Amino acid sequence: MPELIDAPAPSQSAGSDQPNLNALERSLRKPRTFFSVLLSILATLLTIIALVPLFSVIFMLFYRGGSNLVASNFWNLPPAPFGEGGGFGNALVGTLVMVGIASLISVPFGILAAVFLAELGPFSRTANVVRFCAKLLSGFPSILAGVFAYSAVVLVTGGFSAWAGGIALSILMLPIVILTAEEAIRMVPSKMREASIGMGATHTQTVLRILLPTAMPSILTGVMLAIARAAGETAPLLFTALFSNYWIVTNNQLDLNQPTASMAVLIYNFSGVPFENQVQLCWSASLVLVLMVLVVNLVGKSLSSRAPQR
Amino acid sequence: MINVQPNLAMDNGPNNPKDSETVIQCDLKELHYGAFKAVRDTRIPIRKGEVTAFIGPSGCGKSTVLRCLNRMNDLIRGFRFDGNVHFRGRDIYHPGVDPVAVRRYIGMVFQQPNPFAMSIYKNITYGLRINGYRGDYDEIVEKALRGAALWDEVKDKLRQSGLSLSGGQQQRLCIARAIAVEPEVLLMDEPCSALDPIATRKVEDLMSELKEKYTIAIVTHNMQQAQRVADRTAFMYVDTTQGGRTGYLVEMGETGQIFEDPTEQHTRDYISGQFS
Numbered sequence: 001m002p003e004l005i006d007a008p009a010p011s012q013s014a015g016s017d018q019p020n021l022n023a024l025e026r027s028l029r030k031p032r033t034f035f036s037v038l039l040s041i042l043a044t045l046l047t048i049i050a051l052v053p054l055f056s057v058i059f060m061l062f063y064r065g066g067s068n069l070v071a072s073n074f075w076n077l078p079p080a081p082f083g084e085g086g087g088f089g090n091a092l093v094g095t096l097v098m099v100g101i102a103s104l105i106s107v108p109f110g111i112l113a114a115v116f117l118a119e120l121g122p123f124s125r126t127a128n129v130v131r132f133c134a135k136l137l138s139g140f141p142s143i144l145a146g147v148f149a150y151s152a153v154v155l156v157t158g159g160f161s162a163w164a165g166g167i168a169l170s171i172l173m174l175p176i177v178i179l180t181a182e183e184a185i186r187m188v189p190s191k192m193r194e195a196s197i198g199m200g201a202t203h204t205q206t207v208l209r210i211l212l213p214t215a216m217p218s219i220l221t222g223v224m225l226a227i228a229r230a231a232g233e234t235a236p237l238l239f240t241a242l243f244s245n246y247w248i249v250t251n252n253q254l255d256l257n258q259p260t261a262s263m264a265v266l267i268y269n270f271s272g273v274p275f276e277n278q279v280q281l282c283w284s285a286s287l288v289l290v291l292m293v294l295v296v297n298l299v300g301k302s303l304s305s306r307a308p309q310r
Numbered sequence: 311m312i313n314v315q316p317n318l319a320m321d322n323g324p325n326n327p328k329d330s331e332t333v334i335q336c337d338l339k340e341l342h343y344g345a346f347k348a349v350r351d352t353r354i355p356i357r358k359g360e361v362t363a364f365i366g367p368s369g370c371g372k373s374t375v376l377r378c379l380n381r382m383n384d385l386i387r388g389f390r391f392d393g394n395v396h397f398r399g400r401d402i403y404h405p406g407v408d409p410v411a412v413r414r415y416i417g418m419v420f421q422q423p424n425p426f427a428m429s430i431y432k433n434i435t436y437g438l439r440i441n442g443y444r445g446d447y448d449e450i451v452e453k454a455l456r457g458a459a460l461w462d463e464v465k466d467k468l469r470q471s472g473l474s475l476s477g478g479q480q481q482r483l484c485i486a487r488a489i490a491v492e493p494e495v496l497l498m499d500e501p502c503s504a505l506d507p508i509a510t511r512k513v514e515d516l517m518s519e520l521k522e523k524y525t526i527a528i529v530t531h532n533m534q535q536a537q538r539v540a541d542r543t544a545f546m547y548v549d550t551t552q553g554g555r556t557g558y559l560v561e562m563g564e565t566g567q568i569f570e571d572p573t574e575q576h577t578r579d580y581i582s583g584q585f586s
């Protein structure tokens with residue numbers, strides 16, 4: 001019966017009542033329509049309210065920090081009260097050095113721990129303990145990392161130093177690196193793992209030649225997240241690196257065994273002083289620190305977009 | 311061809327001179343995943359220079375048994391194997407045997423084409439590099455790609471990613487990668503189920519060529535495929551009488567005999583399409 005196949009829709013409704021077209025109209029008198037519209041408006045409104053403090057912080061940063069930011073801020077030392085000019089050059093270098101030390105410690109240990117968690121003994125008791133500790137540490141109060149490094153490094157070596165600051169920051173970075181790298185290695189399609197094992201590769205060869213290269217963009221994203229977190233930390237540095245009004249480099253020699261300035265501690269110190277020039281510098285330093293973290297985050301994002309799709 | 315002398319630990323298992331044609335003798339008593347008994351009572355010989363097909367309904371354990379032959383199941387948590395698999399007279403489940411060495415001689419092609427995220431050239435040389443082989447890679451790459459009937463299609467783009475190829479080409483790349491190390495046996499786990507009919511045809515033609523050099527065992531859902539490519543066919547079925555779903559070997563024989571004159575009723579029902 002070709003005519004039935006060609007026109008199934010009319011044949012179904014033929015003979016039955018015409019639908020009531022009024023029922024198609026949107027009406028707020030219907031309770032579920034009313035609630036739907038009401039909740040949509042509410043959700044939009046609350047989103048806007050939630051964004052107000054976020055945008056006002058960013059606006060203030062750019063307005064107060066941007067208006068006085070000059071290039072010489074980047075290579076001058078912090079000014080004395082009532083002084084002219086000055087900058088946060090030593091704090092910028094100090095932050096970079098200490099975050100660098102923290103990365104050198106946390107990235108190798110973190111990736112190796114992630115390889116263990118994802119590949120060597122994912123269901124072992126050790127793995128469960130390590131995973132639990134890493135999750136616990138990722139929400140660890142940063143001041144406790146500072147106190148730990150104070151007792152473990154500052155008291156032992158006899159003074160505040162960039163080393164102690166870097167070690168304190170590495171404690172905060174380590175769990176982020178471990179957990180994101182484990183996830184990244186797990187995300188490598190298991191068919192690639194099987195292909196390598198099936199070719200007669202050992203576990204180590206599979207990890208080094210297939211899993212880590214494939215997971216590397218996502219691992220680096222995790223490293224960037226960890227760096228972004230460490231760069232903004234203040235509390236751990238107060239106990240370990242303290243602050244300094246001088247350069248970390250003296251006589252062309254990088255000295256990591258002395259108190260070291262950092263952006264976060266500079267902001268902390270200058271935000272509470274009554275001297276206008278130091279407060280101004282504090283705003284500029286805040287803006288620069290936020291932009292640094294933003295750049296690191298953007299780099300991490302661009303790396304993760306290169307990660308292989310599952 | 312490289313003279314293959316598997317460096318496997320010796321074992322006192324049977325080395326029956328009558329089975330000189332048999333490259334792999336699988337004597338599986340029971341196979342468990344945790345508490346789940348997946349396969350029982352399956353004895354399958356894989357004979358040299360032949361294509362052996364494993365057919366049967368889903369869940370009958372045919373892929374599981376195939377993956378036992380080069381110890382790929384070792385990767386699965388809770389896997390337990392009772393029985394032996396003799397490869398050239400040596401039990402590959404003997405504690406002294408390194409599964410990594412076994413897989414060097416018993417290669418595998420998977421259901422999903424799985425080239426590495428590296429160039430075609432590096433995909434082929436992967437097996438050589440991990441085995442520490444130094445020498446003329448170019449020659450081996452060309453030979454492997456010709457062997458997998460892929461050379462003409464990719465000879466101008468060896469540096470491109472293996473993932474840039476079509477599905478059928480990727481699967482032939484995986485076959486080329488597997489034969490680059492000149493294994494004795496090639497295990498193929500539903501190698502055509504992710505491919506279109508034309509690519510399937512190419513891989514099937516390839517199997518007929520490859521069996522002159524390599525012994526092949528293939529799992530397939532497609533009974534016509536088994537009839538087209540296999541010399542001998544093993545039919546497996548699921549036993550649900552003991553509460554679980556345990557697969558077992560119903561019968562095995564020449565492909566023609568299995569499809570035209572099976573001895574078991576289960577086989578007869580399955581190949582005529584009457585399965586419950």
